[in-house]
Amino acid sequence: MSVPALHFRVAEQGKVFALAGRHDEALRHYREALRLAALQGGSDVCQRHYAWCVLESLERSGAHEAVISFCLRVEAHYQQQPPTSELALQDLAAHHERHGLALAKLGRLAEARTRLESAVALAGAGRLPLSERVLGWTRAGLHVDARRITLEQDRHAYWVVRPDTVRPDVAVALPPVASPLG
Template sequence: MNHAQQAAKPETHGYHLGIAEAGKCFALKGDHREALRHYREAIRLAVSSAAPEVFFRHYCQCVLESLELTGQFGEVIEYCEKADAYYEQIGAQRKLHGRDHASILERLGMIYAKQGEREAAIASLEKARTLAGSERLALTEQVYGWLRRGMVPDVARLTAAQRKHQYFTVRAEQVDARRARPLAADSGANRRGSNPFDISD
Protein backbone atom coordinates (compact mmCIF):
# COMPACT_ATOMS: atom_id res chain seq x y z
CA MET A 1 0.00 0.00 0.00
CA ASN A 2 1.48 3.40 -0.99
CA HIS A 3 1.36 6.60 1.09
CA ALA A 4 -1.67 7.95 -0.79
CA GLN A 5 -3.63 4.76 -0.10
CA GLN A 6 -2.62 4.82 3.57
CA ALA A 7 -3.80 8.43 3.88
CA ALA A 8 -7.08 7.61 2.16
CA LYS A 9 -8.01 4.87 4.65
CA PRO A 10 -8.78 7.12 7.65
CA GLU A 11 -10.67 9.51 5.36
CA THR A 12 -12.76 6.64 3.97
CA HIS A 13 -13.47 5.31 7.45
CA GLY A 14 -14.46 8.80 8.57
CA TYR A 15 -16.87 8.98 5.64
CA HIS A 16 -18.76 5.76 6.40
CA LEU A 17 -18.73 6.65 10.10
CA GLY A 18 -20.37 9.97 9.22
CA ILE A 19 -23.04 8.25 7.15
CA ALA A 20 -23.77 5.84 10.00
CA GLU A 21 -23.93 8.78 12.41
CA ALA A 22 -26.53 10.41 10.17
CA GLY A 23 -28.46 7.14 10.27
CA LYS A 24 -28.42 7.26 14.06
CA CYS A 25 -29.78 10.82 13.99
CA PHE A 26 -32.67 9.63 11.83
CA ALA A 27 -33.27 6.68 14.16
CA LEU A 28 -33.46 8.98 17.18
CA LYS A 29 -36.13 10.99 15.35
CA GLY A 30 -38.07 7.78 14.68
CA ASP A 31 -37.32 7.71 10.94
CA HIS A 32 -35.99 4.16 10.82
CA ARG A 33 -36.46 3.83 7.07
CA GLU A 34 -33.88 6.56 6.49
CA ALA A 35 -31.74 5.17 9.31
CA LEU A 36 -31.63 1.76 7.63
CA ARG A 37 -30.75 3.34 4.27
CA HIS A 38 -27.78 5.10 5.86
CA TYR A 39 -26.63 2.04 7.79
CA ARG A 40 -26.78 -0.05 4.62
CA GLU A 41 -24.57 2.44 2.76
CA ALA A 42 -22.15 2.60 5.70
CA ILE A 43 -21.89 -1.21 5.68
CA ARG A 44 -21.30 -1.21 1.91
CA LEU A 45 -18.50 1.36 2.20
CA ALA A 46 -16.93 -0.37 5.19
CA VAL A 47 -16.82 -3.69 3.34
CA SER A 48 -15.53 -2.18 0.08
CA SER A 49 -12.74 -0.32 1.92
CA ALA A 50 -11.73 -3.41 3.93
CA ALA A 51 -12.45 -1.56 7.17
CA PRO A 52 -11.73 -3.38 10.45
CA GLU A 53 -14.46 -5.84 11.45
CA VAL A 54 -15.51 -3.66 14.38
CA PHE A 55 -17.16 -1.20 11.96
CA PHE A 56 -19.23 -3.90 10.28
CA ARG A 57 -20.33 -5.37 13.62
CA HIS A 58 -21.35 -1.95 14.94
CA TYR A 59 -23.32 -1.00 11.85
CA CYS A 60 -25.09 -4.38 11.85
CA GLN A 61 -26.05 -3.78 15.47
CA CYS A 62 -27.57 -0.44 14.47
CA VAL A 63 -29.52 -2.16 11.68
CA LEU A 64 -30.86 -4.78 14.09
CA GLU A 65 -32.00 -2.09 16.52
CA SER A 66 -33.99 -0.22 13.88
CA LEU A 67 -35.53 -3.45 12.63
CA GLU A 68 -36.48 -4.44 16.16
CA LEU A 69 -37.95 -1.03 17.02
CA THR A 70 -40.12 -1.13 13.90
CA GLY A 71 -41.39 -4.63 14.65
CA GLN A 72 -39.54 -6.36 11.81
CA PHE A 73 -38.83 -9.31 14.06
CA GLY A 74 -38.51 -11.94 11.34
CA GLU A 75 -35.40 -10.32 9.87
CA VAL A 76 -33.81 -9.95 13.29
CA ILE A 77 -34.48 -13.60 14.12
CA GLU A 78 -33.01 -14.72 10.80
CA TYR A 79 -29.82 -12.71 11.39
CA CYS A 80 -29.45 -13.88 14.99
CA GLU A 81 -29.98 -17.53 14.10
CA LYS A 82 -27.33 -17.34 11.38
CA ALA A 83 -24.92 -15.58 13.75
CA ASP A 84 -25.61 -18.19 16.44
CA ALA A 85 -24.84 -21.00 13.98
CA TYR A 86 -21.64 -19.22 12.90
CA TYR A 87 -20.37 -18.83 16.46
CA GLU A 88 -21.27 -22.46 17.21
CA GLN A 89 -19.17 -23.47 14.22
CA ILE A 90 -16.05 -21.45 15.05
CA GLY A 91 -16.26 -21.89 18.82
CA ALA A 92 -15.09 -19.27 21.34
CA GLN A 93 -11.79 -18.54 19.63
CA ARG A 94 -11.52 -15.24 21.47
CA LYS A 95 -13.18 -13.75 24.52
CA LEU A 96 -14.74 -11.16 22.22
CA HIS A 97 -16.50 -13.93 20.29
CA GLY A 98 -18.05 -15.23 23.50
CA ARG A 99 -19.39 -11.78 24.41
CA ASP A 100 -20.73 -11.20 20.91
CA HIS A 101 -22.37 -14.62 20.86
CA ALA A 102 -24.03 -13.97 24.22
CA SER A 103 -25.34 -10.58 23.07
CA ILE A 104 -26.75 -12.13 19.88
CA LEU A 105 -28.61 -14.73 21.95
CA GLU A 106 -29.85 -12.04 24.33
CA ARG A 107 -31.29 -10.16 21.35
CA LEU A 108 -32.86 -13.35 20.00
CA GLY A 109 -34.39 -14.08 23.39
CA MET A 110 -35.81 -10.57 23.61
CA ILE A 111 -37.42 -10.89 20.18
CA TYR A 112 -38.98 -14.22 21.09
CA ALA A 113 -40.26 -12.68 24.33
CA LYS A 114 -41.81 -9.78 22.41
CA GLN A 115 -43.56 -12.28 20.17
CA GLY A 116 -44.89 -14.17 23.17
CA GLU A 117 -42.80 -17.26 22.44
CA ARG A 118 -41.93 -17.98 26.07
CA GLU A 119 -40.12 -21.31 25.72
CA ALA A 120 -37.97 -20.12 22.81
CA ALA A 121 -37.14 -16.94 24.73
CA ILE A 122 -36.12 -18.90 27.83
CA ALA A 123 -33.94 -21.25 25.77
CA SER A 124 -32.09 -18.35 24.09
CA LEU A 125 -31.64 -16.41 27.32
CA GLU A 126 -30.42 -19.52 29.15
CA LYS A 127 -27.77 -20.02 26.49
CA ALA A 128 -26.82 -16.33 26.70
CA ARG A 129 -26.41 -16.66 30.49
CA THR A 130 -24.13 -19.67 30.08
CA LEU A 131 -21.95 -17.91 27.52
CA ALA A 132 -21.77 -14.70 29.57
CA GLY A 133 -20.51 -16.60 32.62
CA SER A 134 -19.27 -14.23 35.30
CA GLU A 135 -19.90 -11.23 33.00
CA ARG A 136 -23.60 -11.18 33.79
CA LEU A 137 -26.02 -9.65 31.29
CA ALA A 138 -28.33 -7.61 33.50
CA LEU A 139 -31.17 -7.47 30.97
CA THR A 140 -30.97 -11.20 30.33
CA GLU A 141 -31.10 -11.90 34.06
CA GLN A 142 -34.15 -9.69 34.56
CA VAL A 143 -36.20 -10.98 31.63
CA TYR A 144 -35.15 -14.59 32.21
CA GLY A 145 -36.35 -14.23 35.80
CA TRP A 146 -39.70 -12.83 34.68
CA LEU A 147 -40.28 -15.65 32.22
CA ARG A 148 -39.22 -18.38 34.64
CA ARG A 149 -41.73 -17.03 37.16
CA GLY A 150 -44.49 -17.32 34.56
CA MET A 151 -44.81 -13.61 33.85
CA VAL A 152 -45.83 -12.49 30.36
CA PRO A 153 -44.28 -9.02 29.87
CA ASP A 154 -45.65 -7.06 26.92
CA VAL A 155 -43.56 -5.28 24.30
CA ALA A 156 -43.74 -1.94 26.14
CA ARG A 157 -42.43 -3.44 29.37
CA LEU A 158 -39.67 -5.35 27.59
CA THR A 159 -38.62 -2.23 25.67
CA ALA A 160 -38.57 -0.22 28.90
CA ALA A 161 -36.28 -2.84 30.45
CA GLN A 162 -34.04 -2.67 27.38
CA ARG A 163 -33.72 1.09 27.71
CA LYS A 164 -33.06 0.83 31.45
CA HIS A 165 -30.16 -1.55 30.85
CA GLN A 166 -28.84 0.44 27.85
CA TYR A 167 -29.47 -2.44 25.47
CA PHE A 168 -29.76 -0.04 22.55
CA THR A 169 -26.51 1.32 21.13
CA VAL A 170 -28.21 4.25 19.41
CA ARG A 171 -28.86 6.63 22.30
CA ALA A 172 -28.91 10.42 22.28
CA GLU A 173 -25.88 10.73 24.55
CA GLN A 174 -23.87 8.44 22.26
CA VAL A 175 -24.59 10.22 18.98
CA ASP A 176 -22.58 13.18 17.65
CA ALA A 177 -24.74 15.01 15.10
CA ARG A 178 -21.76 17.19 14.12
CA ARG A 179 -20.13 14.16 12.49
CA ALA A 180 -23.24 13.19 10.54
CA ARG A 181 -23.03 13.04 6.74
CA PRO A 182 -26.58 12.59 5.39
CA LEU A 183 -26.99 10.93 2.02
CA ALA A 184 -28.82 12.58 -0.86
CA ALA A 185 -32.60 12.14 -0.81
CA ASP A 186 -33.81 8.61 -1.49
CA SER A 187 -34.62 8.12 -5.17
CA GLY A 188 -36.97 5.27 -4.36
CA ALA A 189 -34.49 2.48 -5.04
CA ASN A 190 -34.28 1.64 -1.36
CA ARG A 191 -37.83 0.48 -0.76
CA ARG A 192 -39.21 -0.58 2.58
CA GLY A 193 -38.85 -4.32 2.89
CA SER A 194 -35.53 -4.62 1.03
CA ASN A 195 -32.87 -6.57 2.88
CA PRO A 196 -30.83 -4.01 4.87
CA PHE A 197 -27.87 -6.40 4.95
CA ASP A 198 -27.76 -6.67 1.15
CA ILE A 199 -24.86 -4.46 0.07
CA SER A 200 -24.72 -5.57 -3.57
CA ASP A 201 -25.75 -2.90 -6.05
Protein backbone atom coordinates in the same frame (compact mmCIF):
# COMPACT_ATOMS: atom_id res chain seq x y z
CA MET B 1 -8.45 16.93 14.24
CA SER B 2 -9.00 14.56 11.33
CA VAL B 3 -12.29 14.08 9.55
CA PRO B 4 -13.81 10.64 10.25
CA ALA B 5 -14.14 8.19 7.39
CA LEU B 6 -17.18 8.56 5.17
CA HIS B 7 -18.67 5.26 6.34
CA PHE B 8 -18.57 6.52 9.94
CA ARG B 9 -20.20 9.81 8.98
CA VAL B 10 -22.99 8.08 7.02
CA ALA B 11 -23.61 5.71 9.95
CA GLU B 12 -23.83 8.68 12.32
CA GLN B 13 -26.57 10.15 10.13
CA GLY B 14 -28.33 6.81 10.34
CA LYS B 15 -28.18 7.11 14.13
CA VAL B 16 -29.63 10.64 13.95
CA PHE B 17 -32.55 9.22 11.95
CA ALA B 18 -32.93 6.30 14.37
CA LEU B 19 -33.16 8.68 17.34
CA ALA B 20 -35.91 10.54 15.46
CA GLY B 21 -37.79 7.26 14.94
CA ARG B 22 -37.13 7.27 11.19
CA HIS B 23 -35.85 3.71 11.02
CA ASP B 24 -36.39 3.33 7.28
CA GLU B 25 -33.85 6.11 6.67
CA ALA B 26 -31.61 4.85 9.48
CA LEU B 27 -31.49 1.41 7.85
CA ARG B 28 -30.68 2.92 4.45
CA HIS B 29 -27.78 4.84 5.98
CA TYR B 30 -26.47 1.88 8.01
CA ARG B 31 -26.53 -0.38 4.97
CA GLU B 32 -24.61 2.20 2.95
CA ALA B 33 -22.15 2.62 5.82
CA LEU B 34 -21.58 -1.15 5.79
CA ARG B 35 -20.98 -1.09 2.04
CA LEU B 36 -18.60 1.87 2.31
CA ALA B 37 -16.72 0.32 5.22
CA ALA B 38 -16.14 -2.83 3.18
CA LEU B 39 -14.90 -0.73 0.23
CA GLN B 40 -12.77 1.59 2.36
CA GLY B 41 -11.21 -1.15 4.48
CA GLY B 42 -13.18 -0.34 7.62
CA SER B 43 -12.32 -2.58 10.55
CA ASP B 44 -14.34 -5.63 11.53
CA VAL B 45 -15.27 -3.73 14.69
CA CYS B 46 -16.81 -0.92 12.60
CA GLN B 47 -18.71 -3.34 10.44
CA ARG B 48 -19.96 -5.28 13.46
CA HIS B 49 -21.09 -2.01 15.07
CA TYR B 50 -23.01 -0.97 11.96
CA ALA B 51 -24.64 -4.40 11.76
CA TRP B 52 -25.65 -3.99 15.41
CA CYS B 53 -27.22 -0.62 14.53
CA VAL B 54 -29.18 -2.35 11.74
CA LEU B 55 -30.47 -4.89 14.26
CA GLU B 56 -31.53 -2.13 16.65
CA SER B 57 -33.51 -0.28 14.00
CA LEU B 58 -35.14 -3.52 12.89
CA GLU B 59 -36.05 -4.28 16.48
CA ARG B 60 -37.29 -0.78 17.25
CA SER B 61 -39.47 -0.87 14.12
CA GLY B 62 -41.01 -4.20 15.15
CA ALA B 63 -39.29 -6.40 12.57
CA HIS B 64 -38.63 -9.13 15.14
CA GLU B 65 -38.62 -11.97 12.60
CA ALA B 66 -35.80 -10.19 10.70
CA VAL B 67 -33.86 -9.83 13.97
CA ILE B 68 -34.34 -13.54 14.68
CA SER B 69 -33.22 -14.45 11.16
CA PHE B 70 -30.06 -12.35 11.50
CA CYS B 71 -29.26 -13.84 14.91
CA LEU B 72 -29.74 -17.36 13.56
CA ARG B 73 -27.15 -16.61 10.85
CA VAL B 74 -24.69 -15.35 13.47
CA GLU B 75 -25.32 -18.39 15.66
CA ALA B 76 -24.79 -20.70 12.64
CA HIS B 77 -21.49 -18.92 11.92
CA TYR B 78 -20.32 -19.58 15.46
CA GLN B 79 -21.41 -23.23 15.17
CA GLN B 80 -19.05 -23.55 12.20
CA GLN B 81 -16.32 -21.39 13.78
CA PRO B 82 -16.62 -21.53 17.57
CA PRO B 83 -15.63 -18.35 19.45
CA THR B 84 -11.89 -18.30 20.14
CA SER B 85 -11.73 -15.06 22.11
CA GLU B 86 -13.63 -13.45 24.95
CA LEU B 87 -14.89 -10.77 22.52
CA ALA B 88 -16.31 -13.42 20.16
CA LEU B 89 -17.91 -15.27 23.08
CA GLN B 90 -19.56 -12.07 24.31
CA ASP B 91 -20.71 -11.34 20.75
CA LEU B 92 -22.38 -14.74 20.56
CA ALA B 93 -23.97 -14.22 23.99
CA ALA B 94 -25.27 -10.79 22.91
CA HIS B 95 -26.85 -12.31 19.79
CA HIS B 96 -28.49 -15.01 21.90
CA GLU B 97 -29.85 -12.25 24.14
CA ARG B 98 -31.21 -10.20 21.23
CA HIS B 99 -32.66 -13.37 19.68
CA GLY B 100 -34.35 -14.27 22.97
CA LEU B 101 -35.77 -10.80 23.48
CA ALA B 102 -37.18 -10.77 19.94
CA LEU B 103 -38.82 -14.14 20.59
CA ALA B 104 -40.27 -12.82 23.86
CA LYS B 105 -41.65 -9.74 22.11
CA LEU B 106 -43.43 -12.11 19.73
CA GLY B 107 -44.91 -14.00 22.68
CA ARG B 108 -42.80 -17.12 22.06
CA LEU B 109 -41.76 -17.32 25.70
CA ALA B 110 -40.58 -20.94 25.88
CA GLU B 111 -38.18 -20.36 22.97
CA ALA B 112 -37.17 -17.01 24.43
CA ARG B 113 -36.34 -18.56 27.76
CA THR B 114 -34.07 -21.15 26.11
CA ARG B 115 -32.17 -18.43 24.20
CA LEU B 116 -31.87 -16.15 27.22
CA GLU B 117 -30.61 -19.00 29.40
CA SER B 118 -28.02 -19.74 26.74
CA ALA B 119 -27.02 -16.05 26.61
CA VAL B 120 -26.50 -15.90 30.38
CA ALA B 121 -24.56 -19.18 30.39
CA LEU B 122 -22.26 -17.95 27.62
CA ALA B 123 -21.72 -14.47 29.09
CA GLY B 124 -21.48 -15.48 32.73
CA ALA B 125 -23.65 -14.50 35.66
CA GLY B 126 -24.19 -10.78 36.12
CA ARG B 127 -23.01 -9.79 32.64
CA LEU B 128 -26.43 -9.68 30.95
CA PRO B 129 -28.72 -8.21 33.61
CA LEU B 130 -31.57 -7.64 31.16
CA SER B 131 -31.63 -11.32 30.19
CA GLU B 132 -31.51 -12.27 33.85
CA ARG B 133 -34.42 -9.93 34.58
CA VAL B 134 -36.61 -11.31 31.80
CA LEU B 135 -35.71 -14.88 32.79
CA GLY B 136 -36.76 -14.06 36.35
CA TRP B 137 -40.13 -12.88 35.05
CA THR B 138 -40.67 -16.03 32.99
CA ARG B 139 -39.63 -18.31 35.86
CA ALA B 140 -42.03 -16.51 38.18
CA GLY B 141 -44.85 -16.85 35.66
CA LEU B 142 -45.21 -13.08 35.32
CA HIS B 143 -46.70 -11.43 32.26
CA VAL B 144 -44.03 -10.59 29.67
CA ASP B 145 -44.84 -8.47 26.63
CA ALA B 146 -43.06 -6.29 24.10
CA ARG B 147 -43.83 -3.04 25.90
CA ARG B 148 -42.48 -4.28 29.22
CA ILE B 149 -39.32 -5.61 27.57
CA THR B 150 -38.75 -2.32 25.73
CA LEU B 151 -39.06 -0.39 28.99
CA GLU B 152 -36.44 -2.67 30.54
CA GLN B 153 -34.19 -2.29 27.50
CA ASP B 154 -34.30 1.47 28.00
CA ARG B 155 -33.68 1.13 31.73
CA HIS B 156 -30.66 -1.13 31.22
CA ALA B 157 -29.03 1.09 28.53
CA TYR B 158 -29.36 -1.88 26.19
CA TRP B 159 -29.40 0.21 23.04
CA VAL B 160 -26.15 1.19 21.29
CA VAL B 161 -27.83 4.15 19.57
CA ARG B 162 -28.61 6.67 22.30
CA PRO B 163 -28.36 10.47 22.35
CA ASP B 164 -25.12 10.29 24.32
CA THR B 165 -23.45 8.01 21.74
CA VAL B 166 -24.29 9.86 18.52
CA ARG B 167 -22.18 12.56 16.85
CA PRO B 168 -24.56 14.63 14.72
CA ASP B 169 -21.76 17.16 14.14
CA VAL B 170 -20.00 14.75 11.74
CA ALA B 171 -23.10 13.12 10.22
CA VAL B 172 -23.50 13.10 6.44
CA ALA B 173 -26.89 12.40 4.86
CA LEU B 174 -27.28 10.35 1.70
CA PRO B 175 -29.14 11.96 -1.17
CA PRO B 176 -32.89 11.34 -0.99
CA VAL B 177 -34.24 8.29 -2.76
CA ALA B 178 -35.98 9.26 -5.99
CA SER B 179 -39.66 8.47 -5.83
CA PRO B 180 -41.19 6.59 -8.75
CA LEU B 181 -43.17 8.63 -11.19
CA GLY B 182 -46.83 8.28 -10.50
